[in-house]
Amino acid sequence: MKNGGGVEDSVVVSTDKLVRTFRVGRSELVALKDVSLEFHRGEFAGLVGPSGSGKTTLLNIIGTLDTPTSGTATVLGERVEKLSPGQAAALRSRQIGFIFQTFNLLPVYSAYENVEFPLLLLGLSSAERRKKVTDALEWVGLADRAKSKPTQLSGGESQRVAIARAVVKRPELVLADEPTANLDAENSHKILQTMVGLNRDLGTTFIFSTHDEKVIRYLRRKISLVDGKVANDEARSPNTD
């Protein structure tokens, strides 16, 4: 990979006339149509729009889990549609963190082990791993729950473990698909405060999808998708009180 998957300038993600269609029976469903967007390092941006508007499809392409039907997506200096599956996996394991609606924690492992998991692929010593995992659990305010299993944690705590897992390797980019969909208002607020703090302190770029008003008020950029197209793209002053 050129420049080791790093970033030459401050553009972390760009898409140009991105199209993604799916074949459904005999017809073709257009999930994304001519999406041209640019995200810069340190952004805290959200994709909003009704169910079916293409939010997850776009995050999956940005996260190199899927490829466009036409158009281009450039992520951390790499053209997504040109990466082999192995190259895409390597880019994800080093530079991209994922946060899902359903947390996706491994149930038999402790919070500590769940956060350690992405580091096992990176060839670090156990002492290096311990430092990173301890730091990440501290960032999300769960240092004292390191030994707890997911079943012993609340939904909000589980999602904070998932955030720690997403940021433990200090990725350039974190993608979060409806991270608060299964949380109540108080836990959503805590999750967003945690992510705002990580964005500020570590400079990590966050791209969310959401239709949750509680999330939208934290965004510094709101991109509205309607029927797979960018209907609006606006900078905002976040209200995080």
Ligand SMILES: Nc1ncnc2c1ncn2[C@@H]1O[C@H](COP(=O)(O)OP(=O)(O)OP(=O)(O)O)[C@@H](O)[C@H]1O
């Ligand atoms: N693998 C697939 N095969 C067929 N159609 C798909 C596939 N993935 C997504 N779609 C369709 O693409 C469109 C966009 O879906 P997508 O999941 O991106 O929407 P979304 O904005 O994330 O919605 P939600 O808010 O419900 O999560 C939908 O019409 C969906 O049915």
Ligand SMILES: [Mg+2]
């Ligand atoms: Mg979705």
